[in-house]
Amino acid sequence: MTEKVEHRVGVQAPASVIWEIISDVAAWPQWSGIYPRAAGKIGFHEKLSLTLALPGAKPRELTPVVFDWAPDEAIHWRTRYFRGFAWSVRFLEIEAMHDHGCVFNNGEIYGGLLEPEAFRPIKSALKAGYAAFGEALKERAERLWRERSGGAT
Numbered sequence: 001m002t003e004k005v006e007h008r009v010g011v012q013a014p015a016s017v018i019w020e021i022i023s024d025v026a027a028w029p030q031w032s033g034i035y036p037r038a039a040g041k042i043g044f045h046e047k048l049s050l051t052l053a054l055p056g057a058k059p060r061e062l063t064p065v066v067f068d069w070a071p072d073e074a075i076h077w078r079t080r081y082f083r084g085f086a087w088s089v090r091f092l093e094i095e096a097m098h099d100h101g102c103v104f105n106n107g108e109i110y111g112g113l114l115e116p117e118a119f120r121p122i123k124s125a126l127k128a129g130y131a132a133f134g135e136a137l138k139e140r141a142e143r144l145w146r147e148r149s150g151g152a153t
Helices: 015-022 025-031 115-149
Strands: 002-011 037-039 049-052 060-062 065-070 074-081 086-098 101-111
Touching: 002 115, 015 086, 015 101, 015 115, 025 037, 025 115, 086 115, 101 115
Parallel strands: none
Antiparallel strands: 002 101, 037 049, 049 060, 065 074, 074 086, 086 101
16 A cells, blocks of 8 residues: 655746755755755765654654656655565655746655554654645745846746
8 A cells, every 4th residue: 555645836936946956965954844964965876864854753864765866857765664564755846837937746655564554653744844845945946046036036
């Protein structure tokens, strides 16, 4: 069985600005409350080192592996839990709607034999955390775009 948690938000900034922010993993702690520690680089089979601090939950150390990415479009990584009996795929996706506007979608698909024990207890925290991540990214991207474009949106 699989479950999905996601958050979508409109962003008044080009896909390239959003990509610049999400591809700089080391800078995530500066603006993202759910990743107080983040290291690694985006590339095929690259391992990230993250601390995930969801609202109301104990921080967890993660070492996901990037398995897919495309500039200005998406980053996908996989994490395995409980010796592979539970897994998750985290996604950060940018959908360009026009030159200066996008939809940013982020969330997680999770499953495996131990999925109920591993994820259901934190489903609401995941939802709140990914909403906070999306809204913080929106604020940062729109501010950066306003500064670069002289106030135009």
